Amino acid sequence: KNQVExxxxxxxxxxxxxxxxxxxxxxxxxxxxRWYKQDTGRGPVSLTIMTFSENTKSNGRYTATLDxxxxxxxxxxxxxxxxxxxxxxxxxxxxKAAGNKLTFGGGTRVLVKP
Amino acid sequence: DAGVIQSPRHEVTEMGQEVxxxxxxxxxxxSLFWYRQxxxxxxxxxxxxxxxxxxxxxxxxxxxFSAKMPNASFSTLKIQPSEPRDSAVYFxxxxxxxxxxxxxxxxxxxxL
Numbered sequence: 121k122n123q124v125e126x127x128x129x130x131x132x133x134x135x136x137x138x139x140x141x142x143x144x145x146x147x148x149x150x151x152x153x154r155w156y157k158q159d160t161g162r163g164p165v166s167l168t169i170m171t172f173s174e175n176t177k178s179n180g181r182y183t184a185t186l187d188x189x190x191x192x193x194x195x196x197x198x199x200x201x202x203x204x205x206x207x208x209x210x211x212x213x214x215x216k217a218a219g220n221k222l223t224f225g226g227g228t229r230v231l232v233k234p
Numbered sequence: 235d236a237g238v239i240q241s242p243r244h245e246v247t248e249m250g251q252e253v254x255x256x257x258x259x260x261x262x263x264x265s266l267f268w269y270r271q272x273x274x275x276x277x278x279x280x281x282x283x284x285x286x287x288x289x290x291x292x293x294x295x296x297x298x299f300s301a302k303m304p305n306a307s308f309s310t311l312k313i314q315p316s317e318p319r320d321s322a323v324y325f326x327x328x329x330x331x332x333x334x335x336x337x338x339x340x341x342x343x344x345x346l
Contacts (some may be wrong), residue, residue: 163337228240
């Protein structure tokens with residue numbers, strides 16, 4: 121069964137510090153991996169999309185890495201800000217542009233404290 | 235563009251009542267998705283439309299759920315009759331080609 125596991129489930133960090141979120145998947149075949157940010161009371165917003173040939177992609181202070189061999193991805197947040205408090209969801213697609221075949225992780229809830 | 239627009243933002247209803255959720259996708263997008271999000275199960279795909287045609291409704295939980303897309307700019311998700319276990323946040327998302335999904339702000343549904 122295709123699965124996406126995220127860790128930790130939640131974490132608290134101090135403003136200005138860095139943190140790294142993990143995503144392990146068993147989805148096969150694999151086409152692309154996405155990270156979404158979901159603020160409380162809002163819909164998820166795409167941060168990065170990586171195909172199997174990409175091993176890193178950045179979006180501002182967010183940097184995602186991908187190791188397609190070990191089926192692991194990470195999302196690194198640099199110099200965290202209060203606005204980074206949100207849930208971060210890892211999503212894997214087995215087929216390019218198959219929006220109905222996505223497997224969602226359970227998310228990591230991040231709380232940034234001043 | 236204003237993004238994906240959903241209405242209402244919040245809906246409180248009593249068990250047995252009909253509930254209709256509405257979605258206006260981003261202009262020019264040809265794919266539309268309805269998702270349900272709960273703490274226990276996370277995000278689950280309910281139904282997927284491509285060019286206004288339902289392509290995959292395998293996630294629709296039961297016959298009480300139905301969805302329509304009469305044109306490229308409007309879709310509805312209907313629950314009749316509603317039950318307390320339907321309480322969740324319902325998201326509509328659209329995309330062009332199914333690659334990057336753009337989500338609406340969701341409808342928080344509470345069935346009492």
